[in-house]
Amino acid sequence: MALCAALTVAACSDDDTSPWYGNAPSSDGGVDAALPDGVAGSSPDAAGSGGGAGAAGAAGNAGASGAAGAAGSAQGGAAGTGGAAGEAGAAGSSAGGAAGTGGGPPLPTCDCYNGNGLYCGAGVSAQAPGKGCQVDLLPAHDGDVLRCTNSVWTVEETCADGCFVAPAGVNDYCNSVVSPDGYAMPWACGATYKVTQGNNSSFSHTGKGAWAWDFGLPRHTPLHASRGGTVIFSQNLVGPGDGCYDGCTTDACCTTCANTVNRVVIDHGDGTAALYLHLDQATATQGATVKRGDMIGYSGISGCSFGAHLHFQVQETCGIWWCQSVQMQFVEDPNLADGDSVTSQNCP
Numbered sequence: 001m002a003l004c005a006a007l008t009v010a011a012c013s014d015d016d017t018s019p020w021y022g023n024a025p026s027s028d029g030g031v032d033a034a035l036p037d038g039v040a041g042s043s044p045d046a047a048g049s050g051g052g053a054g055a056a057g058a059a060g061n062a063g064a065s066g067a068a069g070a071a072g073s074a075q076g077g078a079a080g081t082g083g084a085a086g087e088a089g090a091a092g093s094s095a096g097g098a099a100g101t102g103g104g105p106p107l108p109t110c111d112c113y114n115g116n117g118l119y120c121g122a123g124v125s126a127q128a129p130g131k132g133c134q135v136d137l138l139p140a141h142d143g144d145v146l147r148c149t150n151s152v153w154t155v156e157e158t159c160a161d162g163c164f165v166a167p168a169g170v171n172d173y174c175n176s177v178v179s180p181d182g183y184a185m186p187w188a189c190g191a192t193y194k195v196t197q198g199n200n201s202s203f204s205h206t207g208k209g210a211w212a213w214d215f216g217l218p219r220h221t222p223l224h225a226s227r228g229g230t231v232i233f234s235q236n237l238v239g240p241g242d243g244c245y246d247g248c249t250t251d252a253c254c255t256t257c258a259n260t261v262n263r264v265v266i267d268h269g270d271g272t273a274a275l276y277l278h279l280d281q282a283t284a285t286q287g288a289t290v291k292r293g294d295m296i297g298y299s300g301i302s303g304c305s306f307g308a309h310l311h312f313q314v315q316e317t318c319g320i321w322w323c324q325s326v327q328m329q330f331v332e333d334p335n336l337a338d339g340d341s342v343t344s345q346n347c348p
């Protein structure tokens with residue numbers, strides 16, 4: 001918000017002030033009930049399983065002293081004392097008694113990272129000097145994912161295609177090579193947003209929208225194709241000042257606006273298409289071919305939406321823009337669930 005003073009009024013007015021924003025799941029509850037073009041639809045079966053899987057805990061589970069010992073000896077310090085030194089480091093300062101008795105280089109301790117998640121070696125190398133950690137040997141692991149357990153770094157995963165340094169507070173992870181038929185997050189590489197409603201949520205992801213995802217994107221966030229294909233719909237039905245452009249607060253509004261919504265649909269050529277819904281503006285050219293990562297529009301709150309978000313679903317191709325959604329996974333997190341934050345690997 002602080003930046004808004006320097007921006008145009010139009011840009012700042014896009015800031016969502018709905019009480020729903022960032023709290024309750026963003027709603028697009030009416031879209032399932034009202035179908036375009038007078039097509040009779042599915043009954044709004046409301047049975048939902050409500051997915052909120054808890055975040056996995058990060059507790060290290062390897063034998064503590066054993067792991068410390070192994071890491072210690074690997075660094076060329078006195079092998080026999082590596083384990084003990086690691087334990088001492090866990091309790092003491094980062095400069096702790098880590099030096100091996102054999103006069104080798106100091107063991108790379110990581111007190112300041114203890115229990116704080118996963119880091120690429122490159123990320124540690126960049127951050128550690130400011131934290132006071134000893135990281136002499138970590139550049140060798142720039143492309144690996146590391147975990148700090150009992151004050152000693154361990155290699156959590158060796159990355160075949162390098163390591164992605166995520167924003168502060170988000171675990172780093174191995175880069176993925178997105179296959180041509182895979183799906184990446186539909187926003188800019190490296191940006192992180194939250195799932196505000198997952199699959200089969202009784203709030204509004206039922207019926208044709210059962211396998212949809214809602215992501216908490218602020219208004220006017222650039223959208224990038226999750227997967228390439230042919231743009232079969234790129235429709236701006238409403239603009240600034242029009243009804244249904246600024247979302248809804250009532251069910252009656254949703255009845256009116258369910259179909260009056262800006263959207264893009266990209267046909268993947270295999271019987272499926274991706275729907276990007278509630279846009280401020282669709283910028284893709286209808287009929288054009290797009291690659292994964294191409295910009296296709298800006299997120300918004302148009303149509304039956306109670307808060308700024310992107311509704312995304314992969315659906316069967318059925319000749320209109322609203323079709324039966326199908327189960328799918330994103331490359332960034334195959335187990336994505338309601339409430340998760342996810343960082344886009346939709347990278348050039």
Ligand SMILES: [Zn+2]
Pocket residue numbers: 027028197204205212213214310311312
């Ligand atoms: Zn939705």
